[in-house]
Amino acid sequence: LNEPVSLKDGSTVLQFETRFQNGLECGGAYLKYLRPQEAGWKAKLFDNESPYSIMFGPDKCGATNKVHFILKHKNPKSGEYVEHHLKYPPSVPSDKLTHVYTAILKPDNEVRILIDGEEKKKANFLSADDFEPPLIPAKTIPDPDDKKPEDWDERAKIPDPNAVKPDDWDEDAPMEIEDEEAVKPEGWLDDEPEEIDDPEATKPEDWDDEEDGEWEAPKIDNPKCETAPGCGEWKRPMKMNPAYKGKWSAPLIDNPNYKGIWKPQEIPNPDYFELDKPDFEPIAAVGIEIWTMQDGILFDNILIAKNDKVAESYRETTWKPKFEVEKEKQKAEDESTDSDGLSGVQKKVFDVLYKVADIPFLSEYKLQILDLIEKAEKQPNITIGVIVSILVIILTVLFRLLFGGKKQV
Structure with missing residues (x-):
């Protein structure tokens, strides 16, 4: 950039377009908004360790499916x-079209993530x-130097020391x-085997007893x-032994010396x-x-603006016309695709399922849902089964929320 961009004054909008022309099965394609350096920035100096403000x-890849937003923030105490x-970031669109990603940083500490303006x-x-x-x-924080006392008893229950095994316990x-x-x-054939030699079988002409062994x-x-x-020897069936009791063990009682699960004492975090607002680092590159x-990954229209209306205008004038053309072209290709490919209906189903995975109350099961969707994309014949599995997850969570049980924190 010609000069660093401050993120502290008013709103800041980060926006760019990207297209996965060959799809994205395993990979990342994100922007790093780099912090200023004394020597400035040169392309050849950029690598995975380059200091950034926002990614x-x-x-x-695999169970990971998300639009990253990472803030790299300096702790004023530790430096x-x-x-x-x-x-719980949103999922990545699953098609091969151009999509526009927008992050709006507001002065009230709010950040909004948009995909295609939504x-x-x-x-x-x-x-x-x-x-x-x-x-x-x-x-x-827990005191790193605190140690559990040697006599600290964490057992809530212990075997009753006064219990005695009953005399009749075998x-x-x-x-x-x-x-x-x-x-x-009646009619059981004791002398008849369950299997017999096949009377119609004959030894093959090329069978050599010396090399192949005795033919059977x-x-x-x-x-x-x-x-x-x-047929064969009859034996009485087995049944459960009414006298069986197994290995005797003393019943458990409350431990009079129980002190609870030990935790180190808390000390002030150095x-x-x-702070009232994040101490954003400027963007220099x-x-x-x-x-x-x-x-085949493409990037276009990388934008840093101070007004979300500017970003909206770029979406309407540069991204949207391009997207509509690509969508129509993709639709035509889908219609001409043979039966082995995903149908247009299936693609729409997967798009809906990806949106379902982003529902907040399902965040605990997001990775599981995404894994199911990816399996269905690879094996379209199991799509209905995957939909049923996801519905079961949704109903289970709804039941838990409505009628009690562990709720998501």
Whole structure:
């Protein structure tokens, strides 16, 4: 950039377009908004370790499917730069079209993430619910030098020391015994084997006993056993032993010495600080970082603005016409695709399912849902089963929310 851009005054809008022409199965394609350096920035100096203020863009591989937003913020006490990741970010669109990603940083500490102009996520920089780790660290931390006392008892229950094994408790009694009341069925053929040599089998002409060993006819089911209740030696069936009790152990009682689960005492956090607004570092350059298994990734219209209306205008005049043309072209290609490919209906279904994965109350199961969707994309014949599985997840969560149980914090 000609001069660094401050993120502290008013709103700031970060926006860019990207297109995965060959799809994105495993890779990341995001922008790093780089901090100023004394020597300035040169393209050849940019690498994975380059210091940045914000990292923003799509990342997808395996169970990971998200639009990254990471703020690298300096702790004023320790001087350390810490990466703060947006929690529950939106998913990456699954098609091969151009999409526009927008991050709007507001002066009231709000950040909004838009994809194709539609808001997908809203968060507050100072909220512990929205960023991990939180920008404002905990006031206290566990004392790293505190040690658990040797006599600290964490057992809530203990075997009753006064309990005595009953005299009639037989630890050697087997779990199962023969059913003495069982009677051999009438017509049981004791002397007939269940299998016999196939009388129609003959030794192959090229069989060499010296090289191949003694020839044996293959076995077949004994036809005499088909109408009989059974063949071979009859044995009484087994049944559960009513006298079985297993290994005796003393019953558990409350531990009179129980002190609870030990935790180190809390001490003031030496790195704790308070702030009303994030101390954003200026942006001096923009770096494109790509790690991917597919080629054909395009970037366009990288924008830093102070007014979201400017970003909206760019979306309407540069991205939207391009997107509409690509969408129509893709639609035509889909219609001419053979039956082995995904149908247009299936693509729409997957788009809906990706939106379902972004629903906040399903955040605990987002990775599981995304994994199911990706399996269905690779194996279209299991799409219905995947939809059913996702519906089960949704109904389970709704039931839990409506009728109690563990709720998402």
